[in-house]
Amino acid sequence: MSVAVVLLALLGSVWLLAVVEGWTTTGRLRLTAPLLSGVAHLGRESIVPRTPDRLFFEAAPVLLLVVAVLAAAVLPLAPTLVIADMATGALFVNAALAYVLVALIMAGWGPNGAYAMIGGWRFLGQLIAYAMLIVMPITGVAMRAESLVTTVIVNSQDSVWNIVYQPLGLVLFIIAAMALAFRAPFDLPVAGGELGGGVDAEYTGVRLAVLRLARLTLVVTLALATTVFYLGGWHGPLLPPWAWSLIKTLAVAVSMLLAGRYLPRIREADLMRWCWTLGIPLALLNIIVVGILVLVVP
Amino acid sequence: MYAQAFFVAVFGLAAIGFGVWVFRTSSMVRSALALLFSQTAVGCMFLAMQTEFLGVLQIMMMATEMSIMAIFMVMFMMDPGGMGGMDMTHQKRFSIGAGVVAAGVAIAVAVLADWAPVSAEAPAAAMQTRELGRELLGRSMMIFETAGITILTAMIAATAAAIPVQTPAHSDEKENPE
Amino acid sequence: MTAVLIVALVTGAILFGIGVYGALSQTNLVMIMMGVELILAGALVNLVAFWRFLHPESYSGQMFVLVVMTVMALEMAVGFGVAIARFRSRGSVEMEEAEDLKG
Numbered sequence: 263m264s265v266a267v268v269l270l271a272l273l274g275s276v277w278l279l280a281v282v283e284g285w286t287t288t289g290r291l292r293l294t295a296p297l298l299s300g301v302a303h304l305g306r307e308s309i310v311p312r313t314p315d316r317l318f319f320e321a322a323p324v325l326l327l328v329v330a331v332l333a334a335a336v337l338p339l340a341p342t343l344v345i346a347d348m349a350t351g352a353l354f355v356n357a358a359l360a361y362v363l364v365a366l367i368m369a370g371w372g373p374n375g376a377y378a379m380i381g382g383w384r385f386l387g388q389l390i391a392y393a394m395l396i397v398m399p400i401t402g403v404a405m406r407a408e409s410l411v412t413t414v415i416v417n418s419q420d421s422v423w424n425i426v427y428q429p430l431g432l433v434l435f436i437i438a439a440m441a442l443a444f445r446a447p448f449d450l451p452v453a454g455g456e457l458g459g460g461v462d463a464e465y466t467g468v469r470l471a472v473l474r475l476a477r478l479t480l481v482v483t484l485a486l487a488t489t490v491f492y493l494g495g496w497h498g499p500l501l502p503p504w505a506w507s508l509i510k511t512l513a514v515a516v517s518m519l520l521a522g523r524y525l526p527r528i529r530e531a532d533l534m535r536w537c538w539t540l541g542i543p544l545a546l547l548n549i550i551v552v553g554i555l556v557l558v559v560p
Numbered sequence: 561m562y563a564q565a566f567f568v569a570v571f572g573l574a575a576i577g578f579g580v581w582v583f584r585t586s587s588m589v590r591s592a593l594a595l596l597f598s599q600t601a602v603g604c605m606f607l608a609m610q611t612e613f614l615g616v617l618q619i620m621m622m623a624t625e626m627s628i629m630a631i632f633m634v635m636f637m638m639d640p641g642g643m644g645g646m647d648m649t650h651q652k653r654f655s656i657g658a659g660v661v662a663a664g665v666a667i668a669v670a671v672l673a674d675w676a677p678v679s680a681e682a683p684a685a686a687m688q689t690r691e692l693g694r695e696l697l698g699r700s701m702m703i704f705e706t707a708g709i710t711i712l713t714a715m716i717a718a719t720a721a722a723i724p725v726q727t728p729a730h731s732d733e734k735e736n737p738e
Numbered sequence: 739m740t741a742v743l744i745v746a747l748v749t750g751a752i753l754f755g756i757g758v759y760g761a762l763s764q765t766n767l768v769m770i771m772m773g774v775e776l777i778l779a780g781a782l783v784n785l786v787a788f789w790r791f792l793h794p795e796s797y798s799g800q801m802f803v804l805v806v807m808t809v810m811a812l813e814m815a816v817g818f819g820v821a822i823a824r825f826r827s828r829g830s831v832e833m834e835e836a837e838d839l840k841g
Binding site: 561565572582583591592598605610618621628635648650651654655656663670671679683688696704711717720721722 | 775804819
């Protein structure tokens with residue numbers, strides 16, 4: 263039951279996100295546009311490049327989608343509305359999202375194209391930049407909750423949300439999440455202007471439809487993770503819990519999209535330098551501050 | 561119990577199958593990713609054996625580790641795509657013999673040994689995480705800290721080995737143009 | 739329950755055997771490291787099985803698994819450092835061409 267509800271919520275959020283994305287790029291608000299373009303993709307020819315690594319080429323979009331859904335499976339929408347309330351939920355989110363890298367390397371290597379391959383390996387460099395900034399802020403969150411269970415993490419923010427308790431962690435986490443989802447300022451693996459689409463370049467038709475769906479699902483999953491870890495999850499007045507979760511998730515996802523539209527694409531070397539020379543020290547500082555707060559504030 | 565035996569066996573077979581595939585394919589990226597899925601199957605075996613924290617940790621760590629392995633394979637192999645059909649093995653008969661003997665001895669010990677009473681119940685997953693943390697920062701703290709220092713040492717050693725040597729201008733070594 | 743333990747131990751043994759074959763038969767340094775990773779994976783399976791079925795009350799077993807995982811990561815980091823240095827100076831990491839490392 264909760265599986266169906268969560269999947270439906272994910273799908274609905276993806277659809278809304280696609281509508282907003284279309285709105286910001288074309289300036290017209292068309293509710294049916296994502297559905298129509300999805301159907302159009304199904305009808306188009308799905309080209310397979312010459313001498314591909316067929317296995318990787320076929321598996322990559324599906325793996326990306328599965329990984330995004332798996333990560334969402336441990337994140338609660340409401341106190342009981344969670345597919346798997348694992349004892350190591352916060353770690354499992356990391357484990358599932360690590361396979362985004364595997365999917366992108368497959369998608370880069372599979373089609374036997376130069377741009378795609380550069381895009382795939384670029385994401386490996388990007389991972390080395392952002393990986394620590396995903397794990398370390400979550401450490402701070404788990405320290406405050408004294409648990410890795412996601413529902414306990416939400417409950418620990420009953421009085422004060424983590425956005426107030428550890429704002430530094432939130433900022434670092436959102437930046438790292440945008441890099442993980444390869445959204446606009448960090449879209450190095452698919453860079454439209456310089457790589458001709460990167461890992462997207464060789465995908466057409468139904469495979470491209472799955473890939474696009476997977477990317478948007480990944481954004482929704484990461485927004486949901488931000489909500490659960492920092493924005494108090496389902497807590498909020500008046501409205502039912504699931505509504506608060508969805509509202510916060512969509513707000514985070516849309517602000518990720520909008521932030522991407524107004525920022526220039528960052529260089530790979532700059533991303534690496536800023537993440538390691540500034541990001542990781544700040545993440546460590548965040549852990550220390552949270553540790554002090556946990557001990558001092560009752 | 562039967563369910564547990566079934567899942568351990570299935571993931572074990574998957575781990576072995578991918579493990580064999582590592583050395584049977586000539587495409588280097590396939591080889592590295594086969595190793596990754598073998599390690600992931602090992603992580604799933606941990607989950608099937610109710611060792612949740614270690615299982616999830618194994619699945620998480622290996623994804624990054626083996627992907628990095630893949631790029632090094634592509635960098636260092638003469639034929640990363642495996643299209644040339646090069647044979648990259650030597651002393652094959654000896655290696656197969658050694659592998660079979662090693663596995664055979666270990667299997668014999670596993671089957672013949674008397675594994676006295678086997679406990680049926682594992683501690684709850686949340687309990688395990690908690691107790692492992694107490695173990696890490698209690699009795700085994702010294703070992704844990706040693707592991708940390710070893711990581712630091714290895715990082716420095718690896719970086720020192722990898723950065724190019726700044727040689728004087730008359731060097732006859734092939735230098736990177738950058 | 740002994741059956742599950744033996745299934746896990748046999749799996750670990752076979753992984754170990756495959757790893758030994760790989761580490762001995764491959765000519766490329768990176769492929770040899772893959773063999774070593776498989777050997778360590780076999781060891782991990784055995785360690786977890788021993789912890790789960792023989793001593794679930796003692797967490798030193800899990801601790802040991804963590805240390806082995808660290809060793810796996812370190813082996814890769816140092817191995818790749820050496821591989822980069824070797825590739826830069828000799829242009830190859832083939833072990834057949836590494837006769838000069840013999841004393």
